[in-house]
Each structure stands twice: as structure tokens, then as C-alpha cells.
């Protein structure tokens with residue numbers, strides 16, 4: 283039996299100048315339902331969510347009904363709280379210089395009239411809440427000092443608490459909107475999130491869940507609305523739909539699983555040698571790569587694999603270690619990004635806008651940043667040349683829309699990633715360091731990113747890819763090293779290089795005897 287709707291949107295459109303991001307979209311989410319919102323990068327999902335949060339105003343003519351009550355649009359900033367909605371946005375919306383407690387309490391202070399804040403009491407309350415959620419996060423830590431995974435969990439806890447208090451105030455009513463919350467979460471975090479989501483909907487709240495991960499969609503949603511080019515391509519009931527059908531509806535055609543083509547027997551592994559690398563978590567890590575080889579690094583969060591690309595590139599300072607590229611040795615303690623680029627390295631960090639690109643600068647500036655010297659003229663920069671180059675590169679990497687004047691932050695998440703990867707690939711790096719290269723990238727664009735990585739490998743680059751995405755590693759890597767407690771524990775190649783085996787090894791690595799480490 284169809285449950286009564288919690289949220290109904292009809293005729294929702296949004297234009298940015300001449301570009302149409304949403305075109306007459308309808309969305310209906312039932313009480314107690316987890317509703318997926320799917321679509322390729324740039325299909326309009328975040329725009330819809332930003333309208334629901336009052337951040338953007340839609341074109342006139344749209345209608346929003348919440349629990350049988352018509353709510354005039356546009357919403358005013360912060361009005362979503364009174365309406366019982368809570369959001370986890372792609373960029374999390376946390377204030378880095380404030381503590382976990384301050385960030386979680388901010389929304390309470392926005393809605394309550396308090397003349398004095400009992401910070402000690404609040405900190406104890408938040409500590410209790412974090413314990414309830416089984417999270418080992420110190421509430422006094424500043425957000426900027428937390429790893430990305432914990433930041434994400436804090437944003438989720440904050441939204442969960444907002445929905446919980448909305449439910450208490452409105453007899454079960456409450457809508458949680460999760461805009462791609464999982465790319466930064468390890469599997470165990472995803473399971474935790476899904477359990478919380480199930481508890482919420484059991485109590486009649488509703489959840490809108492945006493994700494590019496078809497397995498996750500299959501696991502957690504009851505129904506899903508698929509957007510394509512700003513319009514509804516279809517509404518589907520999850521348990522009547524196969525993953526292949528989901529993908530076909532999302533991208534408009536059937537795709538077959540990607541398989542890298544550059545695979546070959548790495549003959550000489552002396553192109554890149556990392557020896558005795560130590561950082562905050564990883565200890566005495568050594569590995570080597572041949573030219574044209576893609577090496578995956580993985581493990582559970584906290585196992586230390588994820589800091590390796592930034593330590594090699596000098597974005598974080600290594601405690602110890604040596605890097606050799608084509609026989610040229612450098613102490614990793616002394617590495618910095620400028621030296622790294624000089625040695626032919628390129629680094630795509632996981633934190634897209636924070637560490638990889640400048641959101642408020644145009645695409646053309648972002649793309650030409652590492653190669654700016656090529657555009658320097660006596661009287662300044664050759665802006666026309668930069669723009670043209672950015673447009674050609676954008677076309678080659680299928681950036682949509684391919685408008686070099688658009689600020690990077692105005693591209694959809696996946697298209698931002700394409701821009702940032704393109705800027706490095708065009709430099710033809712000797713050593714390409716990737717940290718979660720396809721998070722937030724849709725199933726179609728994911729294949730394009732894989733193909734670009736494959737092409738770089740075929741042209742002779744050595745590639746290190748740190749990721750928790752086992753499927754991605756199995757598809758693009760020649761070898762994968764699994765980490766536990768800061769050390770490599772097993773290396774997978776050939777027949778053993780499968781998604782299932784990688785996941786299995788990540789979890790069994792937890793109990794591994796530390797004397798049996800891979801050297």
C-alpha cells in the first residue's frame with residue numbers, strides 16, 4: 283500500500299542565466315520511505331536540494347507540499363528547520379575553526395532564544411550523543427583538525443539530531459536529506475549510517491538519499507527518482523529493478539563493466555621507488571613501480587594508506603623516507619608541492635574544493651594553474667590563450683558545461699573532478715598520485731576517469747591510487763597493497779585482484795599478525 287506523502291514537489295524549474303538546471307521536475311517522497319535521488323553529474327540533484335534548503339530560489343510556478351500543507355516558495359534561509367527538514371550537503375556545511383560541539387549546537391542556537399550558553403554542559407551532552415552513535419570523536423576538537431571521515435560523520439550526526447528533535451516536536455514528521463554522504467565513508471561508516479537511516483524511517487521520518495553508488499542505492503532505498511538533464515527520467519521501485527536497469531535509466535544507455543587495457547607484466551620496477559616512508563600513521567612503507575603501472579593502496583580508515591599520496595607529494599610532511607623517480611633521489615622530509623611538480627609529479631587530493639581547486643576562480647584559471655608559466659607574457663598573462671586551452675582540454679575530458687569562464691564551484695561535483703584531473707593529466711606527469719579519484723563522479727563519468735587514468739598509464743606514467751573503493755581498484759589497478767595499522771599486509775595481483783578479495787583482505791587485515799607484513 284502506498285503511504286501518504288511527506289513531501290511533494292511539482293513543476294520545479296531552475297535556470298542559471300541561459301542554462302536550465304531543472305525543468306518541470308516532480309518528486310514525491312512517502313512517510314517512512316528512503317527515496318533515492320539519482321542522476322549523472324550535472325543532472326540537477328544538488329540544485330533541487332539547494333532549493334529545498336532555501337539556498338536557491340526556483341523559477342515561479344513550482345509547488346511544495348509538506349505533510350498536506352502547501353509551503354510557499356522560495357523558502358527563506360533557515361526555514362527548513364521549522365519545517366522539520368535537515369541536510370547533509372556535499373560540502374558538509376561545517377565551520378572548520380569551530381569545535382564539534384559548537385558545530386552540532388549551532389542549529390539549536392539558531393532556533394532557540396538562549397541568553398547564555400552552558401558550554402561545559404553542551405560538551406557533555408554532545409559527548410553522550412557521539413557515544414550513542416558509537417563514534418570515538420572528541421567533541422572539543424576543531425573540525426579543521428578532524429580527518430575527512432570524521433567531519434562527514436559529525437555532519438551526519440548533526441542532521442540526525444535535527445530530524446530527531448523535529449520528530450519529537452511534530453509527532454514523527456521529519457525529513458532527512460543526504461546529498462552524497464558516503465564517498466568519504468569507509469564501509470563500516472556506511473553500514474552505521476544505513477542503520478541510523480533505517481531507525482529513522484521506522485519511526486516514520488523520510489529520507490532523501492543522493493548517491494552515485496548503485497549498490498548503496500539498491501541496499502537502502504525503497505524507491506528512487508532519476509533525473510536526466512534536469513528532467514525526471516523515471517521513478518522506480520528498488521526491489522523490482524536490477525542494477526543494470528538503474529544504470530541504464532541514469533545514463534540513458536546500457537554500459538558494460540570497465541576493464542583497463544594497459545595491463546602488461548611490469549618488467550622493471552625501478553621507475554618509482556618509495557623506501558621507508560613514515561607519516562602520522564604509516565610506518566616504514568616501501569614499494570616500487572614500473573612506468574605504466576597502476577598501483578592501488580587500500581585498507582580500512584585509520585590504516586594509514588590514505589596519507590601516502592600526500593606524503594610523497596609533500597602536501598603533508600613525511601617523518602622519514604626516500605623517493606626515487608628514474609634514479610633521482612629525494613628525501614621525503616624535504617618534499618614540497620613545488621619540488622614535486624618539478625620532479626614530474628601530479629597529485630589529485632580527495633578534498634576537491636578544499637585542497638585541489640579554487641572554487642571562486644574560473645575553470646580556465648583552475649586548469650592552467652600548474653602550467654601558468656606557459657601563458658606568462660611580458661605584459662601579464664595570455665588570458666585568451668588560457669581560455670582557449672581550457673576549452674580544448676575541457677572538451678577532451680567531457681567537462682559539462684564546457685564553459686571556461688564559469689567558476690569551478692558552479693560545476694556539479696563530478697564535473698569539478700574532471701576539471702582537476704584534466705589539469706594534471708595534461709602535464710603528462712611521470713608519477714600521478716590519486717586519492718579517491720572518482721568520489722562523487724557518476725557511473726558514466728567514472729568510466730571516462732578510468733579511461734583517462736588508463737591512457738596516462740599507457741603513455742608511461744606510474745600511478746598510485748589510494749582508495750577505499752574496492753570495485754574501482756579491481757578495475758584500474760595492476761597491483762593492490764592492503765594496509766593495516768600503518769603497514770602493508772598483503773599485495774594482490776592477477777586472479778586475486780577482485781573487488782570481493784580486496785574487501786575481504788581489508789577486514790581480515792585487522793587481525794593480521796604484525797610480524798607477517800609484506801616487505
Ligand SMILES: Nc1ncnc2c1ncn2[C@@H]1O[C@H](COP(=O)(O)OP(=O)(O)OP(=O)(O)O)[C@@H](O)[C@H]1O
Pocket residue numbers: 298301302303321322323324325326327328329330682683692693694695696697722724
Ligand atoms: N550557481 C550556478 N551557476 C551556474 N550554473 C550552475 C550553478 N549551480 C549549478 N549550476 C549548473 O546546473 C547544473 C546542475 O548542477 P547540479 O550541481 O545540480 O548537478 P548534480 O546532479 O548535483 O551533479 P553532481 O552529481 O555532479 O553533484 C550543472 O550543469 C551545473 O553546472
